[in-house]
Amino acid sequence: MDSDLSPQDKKDLDKFIKFFALKTVQVIVQARLGEKICTRSSSSPTGSDWFNLAIKDIPEVTHEAKKALAGQLPGIGRSMCVEISLKTSEGDSMELETWCLEMNEKCDKDIKVSYTVYNRLSLLLKSLLAITRVTPAYKLSRKQGHDYVILYRIYFGEVQLTGLGEGNHARFQTVRVGVVGTPVGTITLSCAYRTNLAFMSTRAPAEEEGGYTGVEDSQEVCTTSFSTSPPSQMGIPGKEGGVPQQVPVQPCHAAQAEHARASSCLPNDHVPAVPSGSGEDAEASSRSTDGKSVSPRDVMETTFTRKVGAFVNKPGTQVTTASLDLPFAAFAPRAYDIEENDPMVQPPESPATSSPLQGSLHSQGSGESGVPAQDDFVMVDFKPAFSKDDLLPMDLGTFYREFQNPPQLASLTIDVSSQSMAEDLDSLPEKLAVYEKNIDEFDAFVDTLQ
């Protein structure tokens, strides 16, 4: 095959392919930096603009590309790939797309290298510029910053597309940018991009390196050079305080607790949190204003503090929901210390009012009916206004006095020795059985009322 090509042509072709590969990488990476690209046209040729296109050369990118190529050229069976992935501030990552520069065996012997191939490669680069703005990753990359950044990885050898989608979901779509026939083979440039943008759960850090079986594994975080987010944020995943990224902040399964990450993962069947061309607000909107790192355990349990009543000395203690399952648990036996601090149980210290409740529910006051407070006072004859001084046994004053402090209801009187609430509940079935037996009596009673 090569014998048909003149040495000069072969040399030119190799040079074209090499620089085409380097420029391809530049275009792809620059399109994912998150900024608008603008280069100037120049009517006078500078001599250094390959393919007559003004494409800037970012040195780090060139360095990475050359490192990946390691002196070789893309050829048949040797593809150059640029993998674009997304990494959140918590350290979760997801592959978005893979651009492949490949060569197949179909040769075009008659084509002129220095002219037609060169111009067609230039056209292919223009097509690449256009297509890089069309795939879903472009919109994502324009919005990168605090929540996530876009990374690239260049590798050489066999194309790996397994990271673009797992399981039964539609894995990826392919768009062909273009082809250029050459005397040694046909160069093809294509992009495989993920269609299912539902965020997958975190990969353990140890797995990340092993997952790539490519020849070169130079995952380069381009954030320090190119991302809009400050470098410090990327260096310490997790320590930043768990600002949630584009996924809605939902408590995920408790199993995540061992990863010690904020509740940031979603099961697979959730609605994709990352837009695929629509609803691009999703990733920005779920940002929590709470800067604290929320551990899964905190989120699952609710805690609250009892409000402190006026004039209470001790601060209210925390009560968990578990302890409040029983109705009227506040009135339950004094196994709980909270009772002492509960303003409902221990009323504010006001001298004048003496709530009957205080007397009966307080441990000291149990068993006594209503008038302990009055023992501290001197009994004064109470002459109610406008009442006649009758000889009737029940005058207004007596009536008033008697009914001012009514005796406590027996059911509210709680004694340690008396039946506990639990025992009461247990005896309910028996009571119900008795009532059922006497159901006819009750029905007759109801009829009399009507």
Added chain:
Amino acid sequence: MNCRSEVLEVSVEGRQVDEAMLALVHTILLHRSTGKFHYKKEGTYSIGTVGTQDIDCDFIDFSFVRVSSDELDRVIRKAVGEFKDLCCALQDAMGNGTDGMGQISLEFYQKKKSRWPFSDECIPWEVWSIKVNVVNLANEQERQICREKVGEKLGEKVINIVEVINRHEYLPKMPTQSEVDNVFDTSLKDVQPYLYKITFQITDTLGTSVSTTMRRLIKDTLAL
């Protein structure tokens, strides 16, 4: 030589017409422009450099790349603006709620010099017809959906354009210095697109072109 003809169709809302047309026309021109030729002695020439620019659309969720040439951009914007005005005028004339249809044609041609007294011939070698269907939307929610949908559609159209261009079918031969104006538009300072012209046609919902409607109106008037 046969002229290659490609048709692209999009449905957009009134205020998206400008940007949608710009996006597609500029994408095509990006592929059909080269740097300025500088002819040297012995019939060789060197080519200038073409810069590119990212443009974000305001009314569509879409970004596209165009050639970095303000002159070229001005020319295209003027043409697209006229097209949009015609579309809107027709919609206003036909009343509210009617959808309009228009077509913008981007034609690449070669000039063939003829002897006097015949004028030069323009032979098209590639014609892109972009059919636009202008819809009216009722509320903001529909507009928001339209933004995203049109963005996706334009993305598909860009892929179609790239597909056609990468078939590497006929392109005019690179001309000599004397012939360059027959193949390229050399009027711009920084880039050199192939010779092109933009024409448009507006139709109402019935599919008849405006000129036909006008003709009918005049005939009816004269018949009275």
